[in-house]
Amino acid sequence: MSVVDFNDSNFKNEVLDFNGVALVDFWAPWCGPCQIMGPIIDEIAANYGEKIKVGKVNVDENKELAGKYEIMSIPSLIIFNYGQIAEKIVGVQPKEILKEKIDGCLIKK
Amino acid sequence: MNKGIDVWDVVVVGGGPAALTAAIYAARYNLKVLVLAGVFGGLMAEAHKICNFPSEKSILGSELMTRMKEHAEESGASLRLAMVNRVIKEKGSFRVVTNSEEVLGKTVILALGTSHRKLSLPSEKKYLGKGVSYCFTCDGRFYKGKRVGIIGGSDAAITAAIYFSDICPKVYLIYRGDKLRAEHAWLENLAKKSNVEVLYQTNVVDLLGEKKLEAVMIDKPHQESNKILLDGLFVQIGEVPDRAITEKLGLSLTKEGFVKIDISGRTNIEGVWAAGDITTGSSGFRQVITACAEGAIASQDIFKYLKEKK
Numbered sequence: 001m002s003v004v005d006f007n008d009s010n011f012k013n014e015v016l017d018f019n020g021v022a023l024v025d026f027w028a029p030w031c032g033p034c035q036i037m038g039p040i041i042d043e044i045a046a047n048y049g050e051k052i053k054v055g056k057v058n059v060d061e062n063k064e065l066a067g068k069y070e071i072m073s074i075p076s077l078i079i080f081n082y083g084q085i086a087e088k089i090v091g092v093q094p095k096e097i098l099k100e101k102i103d104g105c106l107i108k109k
Numbered sequence: 110m111n112k113g114i115d116v117w118d119v120v121v122v123g124g125g126p127a128a129l130t131a132a133i134y135a136a137r138y139n140l141k142v143l144v145l146a147g148v149f150g151g152l153m154a155e156a157h158k159i160c161n162f163p164s165e166k167s168i169l170g171s172e173l174m175t176r177m178k179e180h181a182e183e184s185g186a187s188l189r190l191a192m193v194n195r196v197i198k199e200k201g202s203f204r205v206v207t208n209s210e211e212v213l214g215k216t217v218i219l220a221l222g223t224s225h226r227k228l229s230l231p232s233e234k235k236y237l238g239k240g241v242s243y244c245f246t247c248d249g250r251f252y253k254g255k256r257v258g259i260i261g262g263s264d265a266a267i268t269a270a271i272y273f274s275d276i277c278p279k280v281y282l283i284y285r286g287d288k289l290r291a292e293h294a295w296l297e298n299l300a301k302k303s304n305v306e307v308l309y310q311t312n313v314v315d316l317l318g319e320k321k322l323e324a325v326m327i328d329k330p331h332q333e334s335n336k337i338l339l340d341g342l343f344v345q346i347g348e349v350p351d352r353a354i355t356e357k358l359g360l361s362l363t364k365e366g367f368v369k370i371d372i373s374g375r376t377n378i379e380g381v382w383a384a385g386d387i388t389t390g391s392s393g394f395r396q397v398i399t400a401c402a403e404g405a406i407a408s409q410d411i412f413k414y415l416k417e418k419k
Contacts, residue, residue: 031247032154035171040148043190072321072341073238073248090238094147094192096208 003045004055008064014055016083021105022053023098026069026076028060033092037075040095044102052102081105117143119411120205120214122193122354125151126397127385128220129177131404132186138412143214144181145207147192150174151222152348152386153397155244162397173397196358196381203380216411219355219368219376220385220404223348223395228260232316236342240322245269245343249276252341258283258325260313261345267291267299269343274302281337282307283327316342348395350387363389374407382407 006014006024015022025041027034045054059066059074069078069088079087079101086108087101119135121128124146135142153159156170165173182188191207196217203217225243227233233241242248245259249269253276259269262284268291273280280302287309289296299305308331315326317336324338331337350366361369361377368383370376370390376383384390384403391399 028250030169032150032156032169032171032174033244033247035175036148036150036154040190070239070321072240072251073242073244075247076238088238092148095190096147096192 001045001048001050001053003041004053006055006057006062006065008062011057011062011065014053015080018053018080019082020052021086021102022055022080023102024078024080025054025056026059026066026071026078027056027074028058031074034075036092037077040093040098043095044098047099048102051106079105081108114211114213115143116202116213117141117215118415119143119216119218119408120145120203120212121218121220122146122196122205123151123218123220123222123385123387124149125220125222125385125400126153126174126177127151127222127400127404128218129174129181129404130401131218131220131384131408132181132188133177133184134405134408135411136181136184136186138408140408140412140415142186142408143212144186144188145191145193145205145212146188147190149178149188149190151400152224153400155246159397193354196354198358198378198380215415216380216382218374218404218407218411219360219381219383219387220400221351221354221387223350223386225344226347226349228313228344228346230313230316236316236318236322239320240318240340241316241342241344243344245272245345248341249273249343252277254278255340256338257281257341257343258313258337258339259343259345260284261347262286262289262291263345263347264291264295265347266345267295269345270305271295271298271302273343274305278304280305281339283311283313283325284309285312286310313342348386355383355387367393370403372406373410374403375410382411 077089118140119142121144154171154174195206197204257273258281270282311329313325317324352366370388374382384407385400386395
């Protein structure tokens with residue numbers, strides 16, 4: 001599945017009401033480490049295919065979401081499992097670490 | 110997928126400018142080269158602006174990283190996102206172990222770089238992303254109008270203080286020494302900022318706050334209190350090399366953990382080179398351009414080494 005652009009208006013439908021695991025990357029275009037995360041997020045989306053949903057929230061354009069999830073550092077990654085926060089991770093993460101956390105959610109269901 | 114072990118002329122471990130330049134040169138020498146990096150870009154990608162890379166008057170660190178990565182790939186190097194856990198010396202080659210695979214390299218270049226030095230306070234991790242940050246270019250904007258403290262006394266700390274002085278009413282610069290160590294131009298600029306207060310010979314000893322950072326404790330009273338109310342604390346106290354891989358491999362390190370290299374980038378172990386911020390090379394002048402140079406030198410020396418071994 002390709003990487004989805006989440007925003008203040010589609011977040012509820014795309015993430016909170018989604019019956020499964022969703023990885024959300026909070027980022028901004030001017031943030032260097034967020035650019036490092038980009039290709040890693042793309043690979044995760046490609047590797048998991050239909051098994052999970054992967055998307056990004058631009059914190060500049062979606063202040064409501066950034067405020068709601070208390071984003072004070074980017075990149076911040078939140079893994080939702082059936083609409084609930086399963087993990088919140090701050091800073092650039094290697095693919096393997098993210099995979100471990102995602103797989104943990106997929107096993108739990 | 111081929112489950113057999115790949116054998117490469119050079120396995121480069123790391124994803125910053127040293128690693129990517131080593132890959133470009135190795136590929137141009139027609140060596141079979143693989144780059145393994147947990148993340149690409151290294152510290153360079155965090156730089157808000159790089160203004161001293163010749164031909165680039167001002168470029169985002171992440172943009173320079175993307176260009177170097179593309180250049181390496183187009184030169185013929187293979188690049189993979191993988192976290193290397195160990196490098197093991199075997200007969201005539203090196204086994205490089207990642208979380209998902211093992212590869213063999215006739216030679217290895219370690220370009221692991223450095224990471225931000227932490228305060229080493231027990232509560233530090235609790236506040237990561239909740240008031241404590243190591244990257245003001247990434248997180249500074251979230252603290253507009255708030256109370257911010259910066260720890261450190263070098264260029265990175267001073268530039269952070271100058272940045273926040275424009276967007277915050279009050280900025281504390283907390284430094285353990287008695288004289289700031291930044292470039293003259295930065296110090297002059299700082300002196301003009303009336304809302305920056307420098308607390309000399311002061312250390313942060315504890316972090317406080319229920320859900321997020323609210324205050325720090327210092328070891329020297331300031332206005333009759335050891336507590337300073339802060340929303341954000343930016344830690345800019347230098348960089349440290351990661352020892353996990355280098356120590357286990359048996360490399361000769363300085364007491365700070367930097368890899369000792371000779372002028373060709375060779376380490377004390379035959380077949381292992383090191384390049385970039387993790388080394389003692391380039392007079393300890395850790396810059397994008399010196400990292401690139403060390404990567405190039407290592408690959409050129411490996412080319413000669415492999416040719417002689419044939």
